[in-house]
Amino acid sequence: MIEQQPPARRPRHRSQRQVEESAAIKTEIVTAAAAVFAENGYARTTLDAVAKRVGLGRTGLLHHFPSKESLFHAVLDREREPAADTGATGVEAIRELGALLGHGTASLTPLRLIHVLEGEAIAGNEAAARYVAERLDEVRGEIRSKLGRGAGPRDSDAVVTLIAATVNGLQKLWLIDPDAPTAPAFDLLVDLLEARLTTD
Amino acid sequence: MIEQQPPARRPRHRSQRQVEESAAIKTEIVTAAAAVFAENGYARTTLDAVAKRVGLGRTGLLHHFPSKESLFHAVLDREREPAADTGATGVEAIRELGALLGHGTASLTPLRLIHVLEGEAIAGNEAAARYVAERLDEVRGEIRSKLGRGAGPRDSDAVVTLIAATVNGLQKLWLIDPDAPTAPAFDLLVDLLEARLTTD
DNA sequence: GTCTATATGGCGATAGAC
């Protein structure tokens, strides 16, 4: 790297078009990989299965991601969508978390992936453990900030932990038994919290 | 070791002692397998790892359990300990569920195994899915019966679901982050439920 | 201890875009 860095313009080797196509197919691969990991877990996922889903051979896939682990990391890196902030405050903001329970079928794959990853984390998958720990901190911070804008309870740590764990538990329950009344259960929790926070 | 085989008189069927020893080692194997499955999940668990833990070779292990799956099923079949019934009623009985949160280090392996199995179930492991579904029914029934002996709320399905999901979520949270205030969170839930059930 | 199945990962070759 002695030559002056990317000076003025240096297309030279790869055209803009190539770069875009490469990025596009990488995105496609990561999307497919996320689905396959969600359906089978890490260990049981084969590169062939992922490649087939995007219409590639195994080697074609390995050109973009040199190893299974690198692909896994790419999936993890992309799986961080900051939840939309509706601006609601206090308990009402918490009530909106009910939307995360999974009843929107569109969100099935990412939800499944998260819970599979949490299982992998408990089973000793280091990369999954790191991702899960980071995500847990984000979720708790989010809940805390939502709560903080409304009535501020004293035992906020317990409240945050209770909400985070309950949402997660209800999500998992729904994945295992879609007929379970998870929405009423969450509504009940919010009602209970509301009664507590407003009488304080 | 050329000595005549067991010709002289061969117990013919299998002595009582042999049967007992076989049962004992099988128990030992299942215990070891449960630990290894809990630490690594199903796919990443090797028969060698299980065999080594009980001081056997892979062949020796396969003599008692002809396949990895048969061993897995044996682990699942044994993993059903009817929780002790203390005779408490209503909310107090629920409060006792806090003991299931995992802070007793002795219960780390079974707790971890359960959550790993739930992850496997979501990831499409059929045997794990069956076990998890059955266990979920047991847990819900248990909570329902505990609650039923005390004050009987109208929305009992939601209450049962809420309790089951929260305990499970807190357990998982504790496995991922042992520093999380899971006990206070559970106490908070019980307090909230108590207030609701007593004012009804 | 051996056999077999399967999965990862690398090497070489080919087709196509600029």
Place this chain on the structure above:
DNA sequence: GTCTATCGCCATATAGAC
């Protein structure tokens, strides 16, 4: 012609089963 994307083939490793 050079670089990229893809494929076919193989070498290695590892696990399950007998």
